[in-house]
Amino acid sequence: MAAEEGPANRTPCDGAPPPAAELSTAATPPPANEAPASGQPPGGGAPAPGEEGIASWPTGRLLSAAARLVEQRWAARLETLGLSHAGLIALHTLRGGPLSQRVLARRCQVTDQTMSRTLERLSRSGYVTRVPDPLDGRRSLARLTPAGEDVLATSERIARDDASVIGALGDDAAFRRQLIELIGHLSGS
Numbered sequence: 001m002a003a004e005e006g007p008a009n010r011t012p013c014d015g016a017p018p019p020a021a022e023l024s025t026a027a028t029p030p031p032a033n034e035a036p037a038s039g040q041p042p043g044g045g046a047p048a049p050g051e052e053g054i055a056s057w058p059t060g061r062l063l064s065a066a067a068r069l070v071e072q073r074w075a076a077r078l079e080t081l082g083l084s085h086a087g088l089i090a091l092h093t094l095r096g097g098p099l100s101q102r103v104l105a106r107r108c109q110v111t112d113q114t115m116s117r118t119l120e121r122l123s124r125s126g127y128v129t130r131v132p133d134p135l136d137g138r139r140s141l142a143r144l145t146p147a148g149e150d151v152l153a154t155s156e157r158i159a160r161d162d163a164s165v166i167g168a169l170g171d172d173a174a175f176r177r178q179l180i181e182l183i184g185h186l187s188g189s
Contacts, residue, residue, distance in 0.1 A: 077158055081151050082125045086110065086118045091127060091144060091152045098131060098141035127151055 054062065071085075078088060089108050093099070099107070105115035119142050122128040127148035130140040144152070 074159070077162065078155065081155060082127075083151060083155065084118070084121070086114065087122050087127070088152070088155055090115070090118050090122060090142075091148050094128065094142060094144040094148070095152065098143040100133065100139055100141055104142055122148070125151075 054065070057065075075085065078084060083091075086108070090104060093104060093107050101115050101119060102112055104119075105112045108115065110118070119128060119130070122142075123130065125147075127145060128142050129145050131143050133139045133141050
């Protein structure tokens with residue numbers, strides 16, 4: 001039986017970025033007797049062979065690591081609002097008006113069961129309510145509540161303005177354009 005793949009079984013050469021816990025420590029300065037995260041030894045000399053640090057990573061690996069770190073920070077901020085990624089996507093989708101669970105699941109590209117759990121959590125938080133479908137009394141529609149509209153607006157403000165989520169990028173609009181172009185290129189759009 002093959003060993004299970006996981007952070008403990010990865011080697012620095014397998015192409016996978018280190019676990020986020022290892023990456024998050026890169027922002028803190030190393031002790032005086034350790035090399036900084038950049039791979040530069042203390043005192044500024046050249047790094048030892050094979051110890052170039054993240055500066056030697058290919059761009060795709062850097063993007064993957066950055067995406068994971070941003071996602072973790074974003075998830076932590078959403079949690080303070082009583083939201084998850086799935087819940088935020090559902091709220092955003094419901095902004096267009098009430099939808100059945102099945103239609104909402106399809107638009108959010110998740111299973112009905114996943115959407116059921118997401119709606120239950122959003123309902124407990126007061127962000128959505130279920131109302132009878134005027135066209136079919138046997139089914140209900142999920143509808144955004146005023147509290148849901150408020151938390152959605154708050155999350156959008158955080159995503160746009162809070163540097164703790166994505167950090168200081170400088171020209172955010174230019175970075176977004178480059179990401180959109182990259183995603184379009186890679187997806188063939």
